[in-house]
Amino acid sequence: MSDTVMRHQIADYLNTSSTETPSFALMGVGFNTLDENPNAQTDGKTYIHxxxxxxxxxxxxxxxxxxxxxxxxxxxxxxxxxIGRNQRTGADAELEYVRVELFQPHVTLENTFSARKFKVAVAVTGITGAGGEAVKVTGTLHGVGDPVYGTFNTTTKIFTETA
Structure with a gap:
């Protein structure tokens, strides 16, 4: 058996609630791609020697x-x-996003996996569709601040921060 991680072994959830109580919806049906680009920023220097x-x-x-x-x-x-349709900006265009690594189950807790929670600024760049085709929504979730590390229960849809 291969240790290669397949895309279906990463689950993505978006908090769609506008209240204090999170309501995480699976980002599955409808999503053609959802990639992660860490975009490491470097600082370089050449010393005299x-x-x-x-x-x-x-x-x-x-x-x-x-x-x-x-x-x-x-x-x-x-x-x-x-967010794109209503051209929301600032805090109105920010959501919570959880990326769950289904290939890293918790040792003792059932349906619980290693996860990272991000605050993201949603930048919708296109709402497009040609005649006879499905309408597409494209864009980028931009990280806001540092991710929070923890676990996510896929049954209860609760994120728990690691102490």
Whole structure:
């Protein structure tokens, strides 16, 4: 058996609630792609005794580009569409996003997996569709601040921060 991780072994959830109580919707049906680009930012310097530059990672500008079919019954798709359609800005265009590694189950807790929670600024760049085709919503989830590490229960849909 191969240890290669397949895309279906990473689950993505978007908090679609506008209240204090989170309601995480699976980003599944309708999503054609949802990638992760850590975008490491480097700082380089060449010292007087070197020919080549020395680099170090100074920060990350995490982005999650997405491509979806507009499916009206899918909560996560509609949350993204709504931000673009209504041209929301600032805090009104920010959501919580959880990326769950289904290939890393918790040792003792059932249906619980290693996860990271991000605050993301949703940048919808296109709501498009040619005649006879499904409407697509495309854009990028831009990381806001640092991710929170923890676990996510896929049955209860509760994220628990690691102490």
């Amino acid at each position: 070197q020919k080549a530059q020395s680099s170090q990672i100074k920060n990350y500008q995490t982005q999650f580009p997405f491509d979806t079919d507009l499916i009206a019954s899918e909560e996560a798709v509609m949350a993204l569409y709504s």
